[in-house]
Amino acid sequence: MSADIILDYAVTLALATLCLAFFVTIYRIIKGPTLPDRILGLDMLVAIAIGFIAVIGIKTGFTLYVDVAIALGLVGFLATVAFARFVLSRGKTEDDLLSEAREAAAAARREAKAASRAENRERQHSTRSGQ
Amino acid sequence: MNEIVTLISAALLVIGSLFALVASVGLVRLPDLYTRMHAASKAGTMGACLMLIALAIHAADFGTMSRALAGVVFFLLTAPVSSHLLAKASYAVGYRLHSSSVMDDMAPKDQAK
Amino acid sequence: MSLLLVNVLLALVWTAVSGSFSFLNFAFGFVLAIFALSLIREQVGSVGYFSRARRVLSLFLLFIYELVLSAWRVATTVLSPRMDIKPGIIAYPLKVDRDFEITILANLITLTPGTLSIDVSDDRRILYVHAMDASDPEATKRDIAEGFERKIMEAFR
Numbered sequence: 001m002s003a004d005i006i007l008d009y010a011v012t013l014a015l016a017t018l019c020l021a022f023f024v025t026i027y028r029i030i031k032g033p034t035l036p037d038r039i040l041g042l043d044m045l046v047a048i049a050i051g052f053i054a055v056i057g058i059k060t061g062f063t064l065y066v067d068v069a070i071a072l073g074l075v076g077f078l079a080t081v082a083f084a085r086f087v088l089s090r091g092k093t094e095d096d097l098l099s100e101a102r103e104a105a106a107a108a109r110r111e112a113k114a115a116s117r118a119e120n121r122e123r124q125h126s127t128r129s130g131q
Numbered sequence: 132m133n134e135i136v137t138l139i140s141a142a143l144l145v146i147g148s149l150f151a152l153v154a155s156v157g158l159v160r161l162p163d164l165y166t167r168m169h170a171a172s173k174a175g176t177m178g179a180c181l182m183l184i185a186l187a188i189h190a191a192d193f194g195t196m197s198r199a200l201a202g203v204v205f206f207l208l209t210a211p212v213s214s215h216l217l218a219k220a221s222y223a224v225g226y227r228l229h230s231s232s233v234m235d236d237m238a239p240k241d242q243a244k
Numbered sequence: 245m246s247l248l249l250v251n252v253l254l255a256l257v258w259t260a261v262s263g264s265f266s267f268l269n270f271a272f273g274f275v276l277a278i279f280a281l282s283l284i285r286e287q288v289g290s291v292g293y294f295s296r297a298r299r300v301l302s303l304f305l306l307f308i309y310e311l312v313l314s315a316w317r318v319a320t321t322v323l324s325p326r327m328d329i330k331p332g333i334i335a336y337p338l339k340v341d342r343d344f345e346i347t348i349l350a351n352l353i354t355l356t357p358g359t360l361s362i363d364v365s366d367d368r369r370i371l372y373v374h375a376m377d378a379s380d381p382e383a384t385k386r387d388i389a390e391g392f393e394r395k396i397m398e399a400f401r
Binding site for chain 2: 004006010015018021022028034036039043044047057063066069073081085087088090091092096
């Protein structure tokens with residue numbers, strides 16, 4: 001009997017973790033700077049959905065859910081392949097170039113800030129040691 | 132015997148869902164598309180497969196078990212193919228590596244084009 | 245290949261004779277059939293079948309081990325508070341040359357620690373691999389060559 005109770009807890013825990021994973025992935029899909037990032041996020045969502053189906057299949061005892069999981073895996077695979085073809089044929093858009101430039105600028109700014117901070121520290125250090 | 136099987140499938144469920152969570156955290160934290168692909172194609176596949184295996188050993192009959200295992204094999208076969216295709220397409224189109232990358236053996240071929 | 249068929253047929257005969265078609269009984273019948281075939285391996289020429297089956301099995305076990313290891317490696321990388329990774333693309337010179345073997349190698353590389361296959365050159369000699377840690381490309385190349393590529397050549401040649 002106690003094993004069943006442990007399984008119940010495990011199912012609840014797994015559902016909660018999967019929910020969290022789902023939302024974290026959706027954050028990447030919404031924010032994802034480029035199209036391939038979003039496609040990758042959708043691919044990940046399919047994996048998480050298959051996990052959901054497996055957990056629900058255990059919880060309810062319906063074995064029909066296995067077929068749903070297999071079909072979902074197939075559809076997800078085909079969708080990713082089709083999206084990859086689409087990325088290849090579409091090429092880069094101006095949007096991508098814009099966001100890439102923005103990211104590069106942000107990285108450069110971060111680098112410059114780190115460098116100036118290091119320089120400051122160096123200067124302080126040298127003045128202190130000079131005194 | 133029955134209790135042990137139930138406990139194993141409970142453990143597989145929790146571990147699989149944790150791997151799925153790790154994969155999605157990696158999707159957010161890693162710096163560029165190609166490193167994110169590492170997280171999605173390894174930890175994500177691992178998570179989904181572990182949970183399908185949990186379903187397979189929880190359902191005791193032959194039909195469900197064989198279908199779930201077929202699903203696992205299918206997922207293991209297709210996940211690398213799709214991530215490979217996506218990486219190839221986005222590299223060919225010109226999405227670059229993150230600035231922390233140390234080497235790029237594919238680049239000279241691209242410049243020659 | 246036909247010996248594998250004989251093996252499965254013998255297992256089916258076992259389930260039919262013992263009268264219960266469950267997964268465990270089928271697996272038991274399969275093991276029994278392997279035992280029976282190994283008894284008459286000199287007569288039906290199944291020595292090669294057994295050594296090849298052993299090599300395919302060892303490739304499979306290596307694959308499972310590497311998959312678990314790689315998922316664990318990704319997890320530790322992602323969850324460490326300061327990520328200092330040095331990703332990069334490595335050109336790996338292929339020794340296997342058949343399409344089938346290249347496909348298997350590329351799939352296995354994608355699912356193993358720290359590497360992801362991106363592209364194959366047009367003349368099928370170079371596999372471009374994206375590595376999570378490309379600070380030592382020679383070591384990565386050596387790992388692939390001595391791990392999977394050797395096993396694949398052993399199992400399918």
